[in-house]
Amino acid sequence: MKRRFPIVLLVAGAFLACNDAPTGVDDAPDEVGTPSFKVTTDELVESPQFSEAAAVDGTYLLTASRWRRPQTAAVREAGGTVVWSHDRTGMGVATSDDPDFLDNVMASGAFSSGEADQIVEWQPPVRVADVKVAAVTGGDETFFLTQWNMQAIEAPAAWAAGYDGTGARVAVIDGGINDTHGDLAGQVDVACSASFVPGFAFNQDVGGFWHGSHVAGIVAAADNNFGVIGVAPGATIMALKALHDGSGSFGAVIGAILFASDPASFGTGCTQRADIINMSLAGVFLKSSARGFQAATTKAVNFAASKGVLVISAAGNNGLDLGQFFDLTVIPAQSGSGLAISATGPLNFCQGATNFRRFASYSNYGEDLVTLAGPGGDFVGSDDDCSIPRTTGGPDVTFPTWVFDMVPAPCGGSGGSFTCWAAGTSTASPAAAGVAALIVGKNPGISLGKLKAKLKNSADDEGKVGKDEFYGHGFVNARRAVQ
DSSP: OOEEOOOOOOBOOOEEEEEETTSOSOBOOSOOOOEEOOOOHHHHHHSOOOOOEEEEEEEEEEEOSSOSHHHHHHHHHTTOEEEEEETTTTEEEEEOSOTTHHHHHHHTTSOSEEEEEEEEESSOOEEEEEEEOOOOOSSSOTTGGGOHHHHHTTHHHHHHTTOSOTTOEEEEEESOOOTTSTTTTTTBOGGGOEEOSTTOOTTOOOSSOOHHHHHHHHHHOOOSSSSOOOSSTTOEEEEEEOOBTTEEEHHHHHHHHHHHHOGGGGTSSOOOOOSEEEEOOOEEEETTTSHHHHHHHHHHHHHHHHTTOEEEEEOOSSOOBTTSOTTEEEETTTSTTOEEEEEEOOSSGGGTOOOTTSBOTTOOBOTTTOSEEEEOOOOOSOOSEEEEOOTTOSSOEEEEGGGGGSEEEEEOOTTOOEEEEEESHHHHHHHHHHHHHHHHHHSTTOOHHHHHHHHHHTSBOOSSSSSBTTTBTOBOOHHHHTO
16 A cells, blocks of 8 residues: 655655665565555645745844945844855855844844844755665666666667767765765865855765755766766866755855855855756745845856856646746746756656656646756655666665666765665756756756756756746756757
8 A cells, every 4th residue: 555645845855765785685675655645636735835934143144235345244243153155146144142242243234134044944854765685786777677767758769879968077066975975976176165154165065865966966976987978077066065865045045055066265265166966855935924035046146157157956746836826936046046956857767757747746746947957866666676787797676666766876975875766856957957957968067057058958848848847948868959
């Protein structure tokens, strides 16, 4: 029997299963539950859900026309400390133990707006299976035959044409990214990686499944005869930690966007910006409650655009028609000039299904939300066990059929190099970012406008003719993107 998956939060978290590659011992649980996710219009009309944000005590997001010495002095005189600031956007984060700090700093006249920073659970962890199987190395990518997502976007044809994203830089704003993972070692520019979560480095997080590593791997897992391969295996990752255990503040996310697009201003020694920013995170908020943070996020995204950086975000995993809920907004998907990606996934791929562009059961949609669609996976297929061979020999990979409808990619912390299967717009967004990286690799120095146009024009028109609420301008296609 399939379990009903409760509607509790509107966020872009992942639904996942794991394959622990290095153990050398088969060790599967006795029973693996299958989630079923279904949203009906009646449920949403009766009880529309939205993401909740909680104030971060003593931390404030401040905005001015520019951030220069008067702004820093005003923070200091009000009893605060600047955590980070950005001159050109005039935005920064400050901390203070003084409960009157915000009133005092705003009274200085140095800032046009200020409010207590808020933390959001952008990616609630949902584990549906944890399976360990023996390691295999050598030969082709071990689990490539399970990577239906690469078939869906015709990535092998792009690689065969000689394009792998070499020269492109993709900033992954997420949780911790394990830069020592077998599929990510050498792919991450450590010198240009950073954390905006106090007390943690960019390569730290918690739990057995690291969302950031999974996302980074979909973009650029190495072509190294191990695990899986990313859409753009020649691309470089900037690992920017804004979340910890799936949660993070607006200030951290905004700071990471600004760092990715203008790293030199942060004084870390990194001077090379990203070409593309991927944010596999999403929150659905009442417009009235998130107006200030929406404006700040929009300002950051538009600044990135002014620097020629393409911002790509997940559309969210709530099955919502955002065209019907005019009082709701998705952040950062509907912030500024960035692109929002919806998700598709097959139904029983392991049993021979090839409907890779079937719209996913959980994906948000709406003409004012979705720019493009990508392969995000699903989890509503058959419970029957199914097996797919490894490319390198050794024992077949065996899961319930629905697990293979999800997307495999690197995961796990510093304790090992794991491969996990997960589904969500979180996994669709980095596929689109990877295709964008292929375009940049072929066309160094391409303008943002031309990059956007190429990404949209090379997409395959699915659904209604022209732009529609499910696929936007179409389903991303790597082969056509580099033609």
